[in-house]
């Protein structure tokens with residue numbers, strides 16, 4: 001037996017002004033997407049935006065339902081929107097944010113496991129990693145170079 005280590009590096013910024021103009025626009029669009037959130041049950045709004053190759057930006061927000069298992073995360077709405085609008089197109093960067101009326105976020109929100117898998121599959125399909133920007137109001141901003149960093153040993157279907 002031997003022990004192995006899995007780790008990754010990510011960038012941490014104090015302010016959006018430290019990022020590129022393109023990233024700042026994406027961050028703005030993710031914040032705007034919070035307004036599209038339908039989250040009457042959790043009161044936890046999530047907004048996500050994507051920069052698609054060619055410069056287009058699309059966004060999505062979480063969509064809840066009285067039948068809780070039917071709730072759709074913002075990232076799922078976003079990825080579906082990208083595929084519906086630009087089928088097969090490459091996503092360069094995704095920005096994700098959240099806002100709660102009952103909890104103060106002390107650190108950036110991170111995608112749930114299912115959404116990490118969705119983004120990972122998109123990376124596989126497009127053959128290119130997707131930068132992920134995570135932030136919330138008054139938190140630091142994390143920039144991750146690929147979703148695989150936060151989904152180690154991801155399932156990619158190649159084992160089937």
Ligand SMILES: [Zn+2]
Pocket residue numbers: 073074075111112113114115116
């Ligand atoms: Zn999710």
